[in-house]
Amino acid sequence: MSAPVEAKDVAALGATMRTKHPTRPDPSVAMGEPLLQVRDLRVAYGGIKALKGIDLEVRRGEVVALIGANGAGKTTTLKSIARLLPVASGTITFAGKNLATMTPEALVGAGVSLAPEGRAIFPNLTVLENLELGAYLHRDATAMRETIEDVTRLFPRLGERMKQEGGTLSGGEQQMLAIGRALMARPTMLLLDEPSLGIAPKLVQQIFAAIRAIAAAGVTILVVEQNTKVALSASHRGYVLRTGEIALSGNAKELLQNPEIQKAYLGG
């Protein structure tokens, strides 16, 4: 069996990961400068307002958690950024580019990869084929080989299952595959929608250790979670979404200590 990733290994693992895109130049955004900016984002399903004007910002190199209860609008936010939903009003900019006019398939090329809610892996393709498809746009053989190695180091369980059909993996393994597949594109920024969904606590720890390692490698991350404690513990900053509005935001450590959050989301 594969040993869980130890916390002390995380930084070392991150340091060995190769994240540079083979052709796309690095965006001209310095570490710590705003990379993704969402302004007054409004999204509605028919008449139902799912997002009532939210602002959020992710700086380069940060891990930011977007937390909230069921139906708060977390997935809606990520899907709008990923261009899978039409935006009613507001702006979304990434590295100075306006994302609102892009198609979802162009987004990967711009450097943003989404590991969607429910994993959405390709069930009848093998684990290896799923990973390869993550590199569909650049198809760089060296980059593919390197990232497959890196992903196997992050998630040893995937390495043992390369020839297996994706649909036969356990939920936790599918989540690992979804993250690995997103990494194959060599993204500047990773969007993760509830990576802990339906996964045993031990595996959740492993997956979040991997997320820390990916961040240590320099990839900027916006992670959506209901598992507040785990998500905030792995993040620099957090936003709390409540029925389509940002209710709270701030430093992750401070949010963890916030009595309101402890009461509402941490069961204490």
Added chain:
Amino acid sequence: MRVLDALITGLAQGAMIALIALGYTMVYGVLKLINFAHSEIFMMSAFIGLFLITMLGGTEHPLLAGVGGTLMAMVAAALIGMLVERIAYRPLRNRGKSSLVRVTPLVTALGMSVLLQNLAQLMFTARNRSYPQLLTGSLSLGPLSVGTSRVVILLTAVVVMVVLELIVKRTWFGKAMRALSANEEAARLMGINTSRVISATFALGSSLAALGSVLFCLDQSPVHPSLGLVVGTRAFVAAVLGGIGSITGAMLGGLLIGVLGELLKLTSFSGGTDIPAFLVLIVVLLVRPAGLLGSARAEKV
């Protein structure tokens, strides 16, 4: 001996049906749509093939006319297939998912089929036209004497299916096609240009149908505007029988329908091959609703 003979003829028939069935199944895979116009593309390719083969010298240059005519007909069919997709199906798709009721594309597909059939009647008239006899004679395999055309059909089909399997399994296009079949949204998140993959799928499916149609006509001769209806139905049954969306299923379904049809000719049954084919289909679907090799999982997505 008669059984063996019927078996070989049936396999040749079935291989040809399978070539058409592949188009139905691949398009269904990427669009979840039965492209009823596919059988008409098959029929039109038969006419186009006939003209091209005649133009290239027919029986005077059998090799050039046969191979050249077939390849050119495949290209023409690919263009027609992409055109049909472009003008009939893509506008519906671009209107977005919410308004895309499942029935609209289906009606469009039926309409496109009728349109193409009428167009063929106008352009080619309803009379039968004969293909030149390019593949005459027979080969003796031990005690068996098999028509050259049957051997050519069978060999071509086997080669094409192997190549297709390689395309689907090994190439980026094949992987994109399978990804799109499994989960459109996830495919787009990989950066796959779904419109281009769909277009290429129509081109591939249509060119295979053209190959099937030219081979069929070289073997059985007459071409007429209702050819698509007759043979297309059989191919459609084969695709559903094998499991719509499954490429191996379409191959298997085609071969089964072909062999079944020929074996039936040995009995005193005289109701044509379509009724038994449908009976087999109904029985199979009762036991395995997704078809022989179809996965219920692919449907779920």
